[in-house]
Amino acid sequence: MLQTVINALALGSVYALMAVGIGLVFGVLRLVNFAYGQLIMAGAYALAIGSAHGWPEWASVLTCFGVVIGFSLLMELALFRPLRGASPATMLVATFAVAFLLQSIALLKFGSLVKSASIFPGLFDPIANGEFETVRKITVVAIVSAVCALVALTLLLARTTVGLHMRAASADFQTARALGVRANGVITLAVVISGFLAAVVSVILVVENPFVEPQFALRDTIIVLVGVVVGGLDRLWTATLGGFSIGVATSVFTDELSSAHSVYVDSFVFGLVILVLLARPEGLFAPLRARTVERA
Amino acid sequence: MAEAILELDQLDVSYEGVPAVRGLTLTIGRGETVGLIGPNGAGKSTTLHAIMGLVRPAGGDVRLSGRSIRGRPPEYVARAGIALVPEGRRIYPHLTVDENLRLGFAAARRRGDRSAVLKNLHELFPILGRYAKRLGGVLSGGEQQQLAIARALAAEPDVLLLDEPSLGLAPTVVDAVFERLAQIRERGVTTLLVEQRAQRTVAFADRTHALANGELRATFGPADASATDRLVAAYFG
Numbered sequence: 001m002l003q004t005v006i007n008a009l010a011l012g013s014v015y016a017l018m019a020v021g022i023g024l025v026f027g028v029l030r031l032v033n034f035a036y037g038q039l040i041m042a043g044a045y046a047l048a049i050g051s052a053h054g055w056p057e058w059a060s061v062l063t064c065f066g067v068v069i070g071f072s073l074l075m076e077l078a079l080f081r082p083l084r085g086a087s088p089a090t091m092l093v094a095t096f097a098v099a100f101l102l103q104s105i106a107l108l109k110f111g112s113l114v115k116s117a118s119i120f121p122g123l124f125d126p127i128a129n130g131e132f133e134t135v136r137k138i139t140v141v142a143i144v145s146a147v148c149a150l151v152a153l154t155l156l157l158a159r160t161t162v163g164l165h166m167r168a169a170s171a172d173f174q175t176a177r178a179l180g181v182r183a184n185g186v187i188t189l190a191v192v193i194s195g196f197l198a199a200v201v202s203v204i205l206v207v208e209n210p211f212v213e214p215q216f217a218l219r220d221t222i223i224v225l226v227g228v229v230v231g232g233l234d235r236l237w238t239a240t241l242g243g244f245s246i247g248v249a250t251s252v253f254t255d256e257l258s259s260a261h262s263v264y265v266d267s268f269v270f271g272l273v274i275l276v277l278l279a280r281p282e283g284l285f286a287p288l289r290a291r292t293v294e295r296a
Numbered sequence: 297m298a299e300a301i302l303e304l305d306q307l308d309v310s311y312e313g314v315p316a317v318r319g320l321t322l323t324i325g326r327g328e329t330v331g332l333i334g335p336n337g338a339g340k341s342t343t344l345h346a347i348m349g350l351v352r353p354a355g356g357d358v359r360l361s362g363r364s365i366r367g368r369p370p371e372y373v374a375r376a377g378i379a380l381v382p383e384g385r386r387i388y389p390h391l392t393v394d395e396n397l398r399l400g401f402a403a404a405r406r407r408g409d410r411s412a413v414l415k416n417l418h419e420l421f422p423i424l425g426r427y428a429k430r431l432g433g434v435l436s437g438g439e440q441q442q443l444a445i446a447r448a449l450a451a452e453p454d455v456l457l458l459d460e461p462s463l464g465l466a467p468t469v470v471d472a473v474f475e476r477l478a479q480i481r482e483r484g485v486t487t488l489l490v491e492q493r494a495q496r497t498v499a500f501a502d503r504t505h506a507l508a509n510g511e512l513r514a515t516f517g518p519a520d521a522s523a524t525d526r527l528v529a530a531y532f533g
């Protein structure tokens with residue numbers, strides 16, 4: 001039971017980080033970035049390359065962050081910015097194209113066979129003997145990393161001027177611009193933070209599963225994308241809770257279903273998603289619409 | 297007329313080829329209050345959006361203190377010294393009153409201590425000081441309108457654009473909004489006021505232009521406020 005709870009919290013935390021990354025960019029660009037999983041994949045390959053060349057772990061991690069944030073910025077400059085003002089459908093198709101492009105580049109460059117990325121192998125050990133024998137250190141690291149990243153992001157958004165501008169831009173971008181909020185600055189910052197979170201997820205996922213291939217993190221990304229829609233894409237915190245919840249649900253189904261039925265995990269998760277969307281189509285955590293009452 | 301601060305020169309705006317504003321030319325002097333009235337679809341809000349950079353003009357020019365700002369992005373226009381109070385207020389319901397106000401500083405050209413500006417705004421709109429920590433969404437319509445105007449003034453703009461500030465407000469609240477606008481005028485803020493309340497606007501503004509089908513139809517002075525026939529003709533003629 002305890003292990004199920006901890007595993008659920010860990011996967012929920014990682015998915016929450018991904019949800020924040022997706023939600024931040026959606027907030028300022030009204031764009032669901034389907035290439036987010038491929039950013040995580042690129043970071044994982046950076047770690048695999050570092051591992052293959054025997055680089056120190058800090059250098060591999062630094063390279064991972066550089067690659068993911070670099071690709072994020074490249075996406076913004078080469079794709080999102082020229083398409084600013086294009087229809088949401090055009091933007092959506094463009095991110096699909098980038099996702100397939102990055103995956104194809106990985107396939108051409110590294111082949112379809114897995115690459116091993118041995119990084120922080122000690123984190124795969126159990127945290128203690130006895131009751132916690134089956135709880136690995138990386139599970140705790142994942143939870144702590146997610147909490148730290150979310151707290152830092154919350155402080156940035158709540159306590160700084162740039163955070164205030166980001167919150168305003170994600171709620172009503174046009175009004176924010178008319179108030180003088182610099183569109184490109186806010187978007188670039190959101191993209192960089194989103195890339196930073198993708199790099200954190202890359203490291204956590206690679207420690208948990210060191211076998212990197214072109215589809216790395218693809219399934220996780222699809223689940224998180226569904227999660228943010230279930231939570232409510234319009235607000236960052238509802239998207240984050242959506243990501244966290246679907247991570248928890250996925251982990252619980254994985255732990256509780258017998259190994260013979262484990263192939264049905266996704267069926268159960270998506271079945272639950274359909275039920276939730278039927279009951280709360282506006283999003284599980286979306287607040288009821290506030291109405292202003294006119295007073296004389 | 298005082299020194300020209302905002303000039304529209306043969307301004308044309310179209311939406312997907314359909315003209316919304318046609319050859320509009322008008323000049324606003326520093327410290328003046330100019331009204332813009334007309335029926336729905338006359339091109340009033342579109343004119344403000346074109347000035348603000350929210351829509352790109354198809355032709356003509358927009359000049360602020362003699363410099364063209366035509367086609368510039370809204371954040372550039374805001375930082376150049378034009379502030380918009382949008383139709384429907386567009387305050388942020390999930391941010392506090394204080395946070396909404398501080399957003400107005402994004403376009404401020406003077407750096408440094410903001411407390412004097414805030415104090416000024418709290419004097420003009422005392423309710424905003426009292427409700428500083430409340431969410432914008434729980435304010436009444438009239439309070440939200442005060443917040444939207446104060447937020448625009450926080451940037452200490454050269455020109456204030458107001459898009460139907462009385463829309464959807466109870467008559468007594470409309471009175472209060474116009475009282476505040478009078479106080480703002482006394483402080484020397486140049487204002488372009490778009491309104492549906494024609495007579496009230498004509499009486500209030502230094503002069504008022506009537507638009508119909510995107511074209512300038514007539515110009516009125518405060519003395520024309522009771523000339524109902526002329527106003528009706530400008531609207532529907």
